[in-house]
Amino acid sequence: MMTENESSPATPWLRKLVIPMLIGGVAGFAASFGMMRFIDSDAVGGLGASPTIAALVGVLYVVIALGILFGTVNPGLGARFLNVEDADELREQRQMLLYSGAAMLLWGAALLALALAAPDGPLPQSIALVIGAGGLVIGSLLSVIVYRISDELMLMVNLEAGALTYGLVLLVVGMWAMLGHLGFVAGPQPLDLLTAFYVLVLVASVIVIGRRGMLTIK
Structure with missing residues (x-):
């Protein structure tokens, strides 16, 4: 009991x-x-x-x-x-x-x-x-x-999130720009690029802190 x-x-x-x-x-x-x-x-x-x-x-x-x-x-x-x-x-x-x-x-x-x-x-x-x-x-x-x-853990989280953000921006924004350049979709506007970066930073941060076990319920 x-x-x-x-x-x-x-x-x-x-x-x-x-x-x-x-x-x-x-x-x-x-x-x-x-x-x-x-x-x-x-x-x-x-x-x-x-x-x-x-x-x-x-x-x-x-x-x-x-x-x-x-x-x-x-x-x-x-x-x-x-x-x-x-x-x-x-x-x-x-x-x-x-x-x-x-x-x-x-x-x-x-x-x-x-x-x-x-x-x-x-x-x-x-x-x-x-x-x-x-x-x-x-x-x-x-x-x-x-x-x-930042302490050592948060320092590594920041570095990993930054590196992952770069990869996501290259993949998502790069693909969007590529398709826009070839005429398959409308190319991103300047505000679209800024918004995409904001979103991808959040996505990268969540992925990294999840991999580090920091989403585990305390």
Whole structure:
């Protein structure tokens, strides 16, 4: 029989996988739904496929970043939905997670600004350029700081994710460009390339942390 201090083997999965997935799914759906409503509103008047997809990817980055930042600022609560051993682990990684979350937030804001830029969107191009370039540059500088303060495991994860991202970009974007060049499909637009890079970075990161066993429920 289980004692009062023991929990069912299914409890970690429920607490660290099912519940966070539900929360993340609801947050992602709400943010995406809100963005689609905004895009279809009179303030925007609709966007093309490329800016719409870019805006949704930007929103995804913002949602992920806010989850990381919120969980890091409040370790006691963050330990309940982030895949860590306990609140102390979040406190130990506080600096790295804060910089990582801030970088993702800036990158998400940058892509959102570019997606909503004129002439299709309501944001003047000069402002979109400042937000887009500023977000990309400052976010990248923060990622350099993250790289420098990472422990050996996270350093290897970053290096492997970077290498895998390069391979995925070469394969996916390269194939798309090839087919576009030969006239089989429409070639990628500049915003398509940026969005593809954003998505492939996430895909590569998930693959690498999965291979490293960092997706195992703690």
